[in-house]
Structure formats: C-alpha cells, structure tokens
Amino acid sequence: MPPRAAAAALVLLGASLLAQAADAERGRALYEGRAGLRSTEADAPSFGCVACHRPSGMGNFEGGVAVPPIAGPMLFRALDRDTGRYFKAAAGWRVRPAYDEAALGTLLRTGRTPDGQVLPGTMPRYAIGESDLGDLVAYLRTLSASPPAGLDEGSVRIATISTPDADPARRDAMLATLQQFVAQKNGQSRHEAHRSAQSQRTREMVMYRKFRVWQLEHWALQGDASTWAAQLDAWQAARPVYAIVAGIGAAQWAPVDAFCERHRLPCLLPLVEVGAESPGFYSLHFHAGIDADARLAAQELKARGLRRVALWDEAPALAARVREILQAQGLAVSEGPAEAVVSLLPPPAHARRLDGESRPVLWLAGTHGLGRQELEAVLATASTGWIVTPMRTGEALDGQLQRARLWLRGRGLEGVPADVAASTLQAAIVLGEGLAHADFAFTPEYILELLEHGLENVVPWSPYPRLAIGPGQRIASKGSWVGALEGGRVHWRWTASP
Amino acid sequence: MRTNTPHGRRRCLRWLLGGALATPWLARAAAGGLQVLRPVVAPLPSVALQTMTGEARTLDHELAADVPLVLNFVFTTCSTSCSLQTAVLAQLQRERQRQGRALRLASITIDPENDTPQQLRRFAAGFGTGPGWQFYTGRFDDLLRVQRHFDVYRGSKASHPPVLLLRRDARAPWVRVEGFPQAAELAALIDTLPAAA
Numbered sequence: 172m173p174p175r176a177a178a179a180a181l182v183l184l185g186a187s188l189l190a191q192a193a194d195a196e197r198g199r200a201l202y203e204g205r206a207g208l209r210s211t212e213a214d215a216p217s218f219g220c221v222a223c224h225r226p227s228g229m230g231n232f233e234g235g236v237a238v239p240p241i242a243g244p245m246l247f248r249a250l251d252r253d254t255g256r257y258f259k260a261a262a263g264w265r266v267r268p269a270y271d272e273a274a275l276g277t278l279l280r281t282g283r284t285p286d287g288q289v290l291p292g293t294m295p296r297y298a299i300g301e302s303d304l305g306d307l308v309a310y311l312r313t314l315s316a317s318p319p320a321g322l323d324e325g326s327v328r329i330a331t332i333s334t335p336d337a338d339p340a341r342r343d344a345m346l347a348t349l350q351q352f353v354a355q356k357n358g359q360s361r362h363e364a365h366r367s368a369q370s371q372r373t374r375e376m377v378m379y380r381k382f383r384v385w386q387l388e389h390w391a392l393q394g395d396a397s398t399w400a401a402q403l404d405a406w407q408a409a410r411p412v413y414a415i416v417a418g419i420g421a422a423q424w425a426p427v428d429a430f431c432e433r434h435r436l437p438c439l440l441p442l443v444e445v446g447a448e449s450p451g452f453y454s455l456h457f458h459a460g461i462d463a464d465a466r467l468a469a470q471e472l473k474a475r476g477l478r479r480v481a482l483w484d485e486a487p488a489l490a491a492r493v494r495e496i497l498q499a500q501g502l503a504v505s506e507g508p509a510e511a512v513v514s515l516l517p518p519p520a521h522a523r524r525l526d527g528e529s530r531p532v533l534w535l536a537g538t539h540g541l542g543r544q545e546l547e548a549v550l551a552t553a554s555t556g557w558i559v560t561p562m563r564t565g566e567a568l569d570g571q572l573q574r575a576r577l578w579l580r581g582r583g584l585e586g587v588p589a590d591v592a593a594s595t596l597q598a599a600i601v602l603g604e605g606l607a608h609a610d611f612a613f614t615p616e617y618i619l620e621l622l623e624h625g626l627e628n629v630v631p632w633s634p635y636p637r638l639a640i641g642p643g644q645r646i647a648s649k650g651s652w653v654g655a656l657e658g659g660r661v662h663w664r665w666t667a668s669p
Numbered sequence: 670m671r672t673n674t675p676h677g678r679r680r681c682l683r684w685l686l687g688g689a690l691a692t693p694w695l696a697r698a699a700a701g702g703l704q705v706l707r708p709v710v711a712p713l714p715s716v717a718l719q720t721m722t723g724e725a726r727t728l729d730h731e732l733a734a735d736v737p738l739v740l741n742f743v744f745t746t747c748s749t750s751c752s753l754q755t756a757v758l759a760q761l762q763r764e765r766q767r768q769g770r771a772l773r774l775a776s777i778t779i780d781p782e783n784d785t786p787q788q789l790r791r792f793a794a795g796f797g798t799g800p801g802w803q804f805y806t807g808r809f810d811d812l813l814r815v816q817r818h819f820d821v822y823r824g825s826k827a828s829h830p831p832v833l834l835l836r837r838d839a840r841a842p843w844v845r846v847e848g849f850p851q852a853a854e855l856a857a858l859i860d861t862l863p864a865a866a
Binding site for chain 1: 702744746747748749750751752753780782783785809824825826827828829830831849851
C-alpha cells in the first residue's frame with residue numbers, strides 16, 4: 172500500500188473508532204431521561220431533554236414557553252435570517268452560529284449560547300461530562316435527520332386499511348369518502364403549486380412549501396390476523412406510505428397498531444372498534460372502543476344486580492371478544508335463561524330484535540351513529556334497558572352530521588352513511604392540519620406532537636363529542652354516554668371510559 | 670365573569686410595582702420577565718371539584734384557607750410549563766415546611782378528561798408533594814368556568830399561561846404572578862402578600 176493511502180486508511184480507521192466511541196443509543200437514553208443527566212442545582216427540576224424538546228427534537232410551544240428545536244439538522248447549523256424566522260417567540264435566537272459539541276457542552280453546563288446569550292432558567296443546567304456529551308451529540312445528529320417514508324418534495328402517500336371481517340358497506344363508504352377528499356385536496360394543491368412556482372419568492376414562501384399531492388392506497392388485509400403483519404410490511408416495503416388515515420375492521424386491530432409503531436407511521440383511527448387497549452406513540456384512536464364500552468356495560472348491569480346476560484350479535488369474532496370482557500367483569504354470558512341482554516347489533520337489526528323482548532337490553536352501539544331516527548326506532552318498541560354509545564346522539568348527532576351530509580351531496584355521494592363519512596373526513600382533515608403546521612419538518616413524531624396540541628382546535632366533523640389529546644395521550648374522546656330508556660325517553664349520562 | 674381587563678391589569682402592575690420596587694427581589698423579578706398583578710377576582714362560585722383522593726369538594730370552600738394559599742392550573746401530560754411550575758412549588762413547600770410555616774397549595778387540572786384522581790396522585794407523587802397540597806379534577810365545563818373566573822383560559826390547554834394566584838387568607842385580595850418565579854422569589858412574595866382591606 173502506498174504511504175499516502177496507508178495514512179488515509181489510518182485516518183479513516185481513527186474516525187470510525189471515534190464514531191464508535193460515541194454511543195448514540197446511550198445518547199438516546201440520556202435524551203429520554205432513562206440515563207442520569209443531573210442538573211447542576213441539587214434542588215432544581217431535572218428532566219430528560221425529551222420532556223420539553225419532545226421525541227422529535229423539534230421543540231415545543233406550551234404555556235407561554237418557546238422551546239427551540241434541538242434535532243441535529245436544526246442545532247448543528249447556523250440560524251440565519253431565513254431559518255431564524257421560526258424563532259419569533261424568542262427574538263434572541265433568531266440568528267446564531269451553528270452549535271458544535273463544545274458549544275453544546277457550554278450551553279448545557281452554563282446556559283451560554285454560542286453568540287453569548289444566557290438562556291432563561293426554564294432551560295436547566297446540567298453537569299454533563301465529555302463522554303455523555305459525545306453520546307448525546309451522536310444521538311441528536313440522528314434525530315429527525317432522515318427523510319420520512321412516503322413523503323417527498325411533491326407528494327405524500329397515505330394508506331387506509333381494511334381487515335377481512337370489516338362490514339363491506341361501511342368499508343366502501345370510508346373508501347368513497349377518502350377518494351373524494353383526496354381528489355378535492357389535490358385539486359386545491361395543484362392550483363396552489365402552480366401559483367407557488369410563479370417566482371423564486373413565492374416558491375420560498377412557507378405556505379407553499381407545505382403543499383403535497385396526496386396519493387391514496389387501500390390496503391385490504393386478507394386471511395388470518397397472524398399473517399397481517401407480513402402483508403403490511405410487504406406493502407410498506409413496496410410502496411411506502413407516510414400515514415394511515417382511517418381504517419376499518421371488526422374484532423382485531425392490534426397487528427395494525429403494531430405495524431404503525433414498527434414503521435413510525437402516524438395512524439389516525441376514527442372507525443376502529445378495537446386496538447386502543449395498548450396505545451403506543453403512533454396510533455391515535457378516536458375512542459377507547461368496544462372493550463371500554465363493554466366494561467362500562469358490565470358496571471351498569473352489575474349495579475342493578477343483573478349478572479346473567481344473553482348476547483345478541485351478527486359478528487361472531489367481535490361477540491367473542493365482548494363475551495370475554497363481560498365474563499372478566501364477573502358477568503355470566505348465557506346461551507340459556509338470562510336476566511338481561513347485551514346487544515351488539517347494528518341499528519336496524521337491533522330495533523327489529525327488540526320487538527316483544529321483555530328483558531332489559533343494554534345496547535353497545537359502537538361506532539354506529541344513533542340519530543333521531545335510530546333512537547325513535549328503539550323507543551317505538553317500548554323496550555327497557557340502556558344504550559352505551561361513544562358518540563353524540565339524536566338531534567345533536569343529526570346537527571353535527573349536517574356538514575358531512577352537505578359535503579357528500581355536493582360530491583354525488585348521497586348514499587354514503589354520514590357517520591362513517593364524517594369520521595373519515597375528520598381523520599383526513601386532522602392529517603392535513605398536522606402537515607400544514609409542520610411547515611418544514613415532516614417527521615412523523617413532529618406531526619403527532621403538533622396534533623397533541625392542535626387536535627382540540629381542529630374543526631369538528633366527527634360524531635364524537637370532543638376530540639383532544641395531549642403529550643402521550645392517544646385516545647381522543649375519553650368517555651361514552653350511557654342512556655337509560657325510561658318512559659319513552661332516553662336519559663343520557665356521560666361517563667369516563669373505564 | 671372576566672376577572673380583569675388588560676387595562677386594569679396594567680394599572681394594577683403600576684400600583685404594585687410603584688409601591689414595592691424598593692423590595693430588591695421584586696425589582697429583579699420585574700427584570701426577569703415576571704409580572705406581579707393585583708387582579709379583581711369576583712367572589713368564588715361554588716363549583717364542584719373532586720380531590721385526587723376522590724372526595725367531592727367545592728371551589729369556594731377549598732380555597733377559603735386561613736393561611737397563605739398558592740393556586741395554579743396544570744395538566745399531567747403537560748410537556749413544559751406545568752412541570753417547571755410544580756417543581757418550583759414543591760421546592761417552596763419543602764422550604765416552608767422546614768421553617769415550620771403554614772402554606773396551602775391547590776392545583777386544578779385543565780385537562781379533566783385525562784386527569785383522573787389516580788392520574789393526579791401519580792403526578793403529585795412524581796414531584797414529592799406533601800400534605801397541605803391538594804390536586805383537583807372535575808367536570809370539563811365546570812373547570813372551564815373556574816379557568817375563566819381566574820382569567821387563565823386561552824382557548825386550549827397547550828396555550829395556558831404560566832400563572833400563579835396567591836392570597837394571604839380567605840378575605841385578602843388575590844395576587845397574580847405571571848411567568849416563572851423561583852422558589853425564593855415566591856417565598857419573599859408570600860411574606861409580603863397584602864392583607865384584607
């Protein structure tokens with residue numbers, strides 16, 4: 172080997188050894204507060220960086236405190252007048268040189284920035300050693316540094332998922348709604364993209380940098396749930412998507428939630444009855460689902476001394492799931508004589524079945540919207556019992572769905588059930604809002620963090636009463652109504668999901 | 670129901686700072702971005718609250734202490750300001766306990782849908798809060814009313830301002846601190862809280 176090449180090899184070897192010496196995984200543990208990063212003031216609060224700078228490292232604005240981004244792509248480059256505009260809340264940060272490891276060490280230990288400012292006490296000071304600092308820097312360089320799947324300069328690809336046991340009519344309603352939404356959105360986007368290309372100035376304007384043409388995929392899962400993970404992984408490998416918008420199933424959803432976690436995909440799920448029992452970071456369920464409502468049902472029945480129930484259902488797998496929950500709550504689910512009935516039937520079948528039934532019936536309506544017509548059909552049977560529903564009901568629901576009905580009518584989709592359409596539209600609009608606010612950093616974590624703060628302010632379309640999450644919260648509507656049928660009326664009571 | 674107007678607040682600030690700038694800590698506080706105000710707060714309504722141990726209480730009753738009281742608004746999944754504020758209050762409480770001086774603290778959640786009594790207990794335990802500090806939840810609409818009463822509602826929980834409300838006793842006027850005071854600054858402020866007129 173010529174001497175110059177040998178020297179170069181040695182330098183490369185040295186560099187790779189140095190790179191190995193810094194442990195990004197340990198840096199991550201420091202960042203997330205799982206490994207000790209102690210504050211210099213014994214009595215001062217000591218959190219991991221993640222508490223304020225968030226999993227994306229893109230910072231945060233909460234309670235009047237502007238927490239700047241510290242993900243590598245932001246921290247280790249200079250903020251000039253252009254990039255500095257993202258820091259309006261703290262004018263002092265608008266222009267600064269790039270951080271390097273030494274500058275970050277100084278900041279963490281003393282609060283002094285590379286341009287000589289001292290950060291307020293809301294940023295703790297840490298007695299960080301050189302080795303920890305190296306690890307932390309190694310992690311920060313990876314944070315929000317790689318481009319997300321399914322999104323490029325011009326387009327964003329999304330998928331919706333159906334499981335083989337999903338109700339075909341509701342699945343098709345969801346698909347028709349999404350296709351129309353995407354067509355409409357792209358119509359607007361093409362227009363905006365055209366305008367944005369008029370000049371250098373408009374091309375650089377923030378509002379135009381967010382526009383992407385949406386591409387919609389429908390991933391129809393087949394076969395047994397044990398094979399779904401492989402099907403989903405194969406689709407994501409072949410045609411990666413950025414997010415899952417809506418999706419519909421019946422008794423099983425956990426493999427999809429696991430897929431969302433595995434591939435770091437924001438999954439916005441208004442129509443899924445199950446799966447929210449083990450929420451992670453990436454799946455946002457609009458409600459805790461049929462499991463929580465079944466527990467609520469068991470509480471209601473037990474409180475009235477009703478312990479032996481029969482089950483009415485059309486979907487055996489979902490019924491098996493509910494049976495298990497009721498039994499776990501201490502109820503006997505009987506094929507024979509029973510003191511009460513738990514019904515999982517959809518609205519028309521439920522009302523038909525009530526005719527002539529003398530036992531009290533508790534109806535778990537799930538994601539079926541109960542407008543005035545559906546409630547009147549139940550009341551007309553003069554049956555007794557209760558209704559458990561996570562959604563608005565009666566005239567309140569009809570009023571809420573009016574916007575979706577008008578939207579459907581304007582697109583020639585009058586036959587599509589408005590409750591399914593409204594929930595689907597809500598999920599798509601929520602993703603659009605997230606993308607619109609992400610501005611320039613479309614990492615999936617950042618989108619979800621923006622929704623943690625922004626979801627409650629998105630215009631409500633869905634039949635759910637109030638959608639709101641917060642950091643770490645992934646169930647948007649946190650209760651259900653329990654309605655008691657009495658004297659030809661329903662008396663509703665809002666109850667937190669157990 | 671509004672407790673004060675921006676104009677009224679500015680006037681209060683002038684009033685308080687004009688008389689008290691001689692106090693060294695307050696001058697520092699003003700320099701550090703803290704605002705200490707004397708808002709006009711209407712008599713407290715009898716809003717139903719639930720403590721972190723699950724007992725039913727009412728707002729007016731709970732805040733009627735005959736010792737100094739600090740009130741703040743938090744949510745347990747808050748990613749910045751609530752944790753900073755709660756940590757400082759915990760430090761303040763430890764210091765007052767060490768001195769053997771009474772202090773009541775009340776923290777009301779602005780996210781009752783998520784913050785069950787159990788969730789509040791977990792949050793409080795995380796900061797090592799002691800006796801004399803109660804956390805409250807309640808119905809969403811009721812707690813919205815409480816936030817509006819103290820002028821701390823800004824449209825969503827993420828937008829809530831960092832505010833502490835203090836008073837010397839149940840008859841004394843409220844003092845409103847905006848910003849992030851340190852424990853020592855709060856301790857000094859508590860010692861100079863105005864008495865009932």
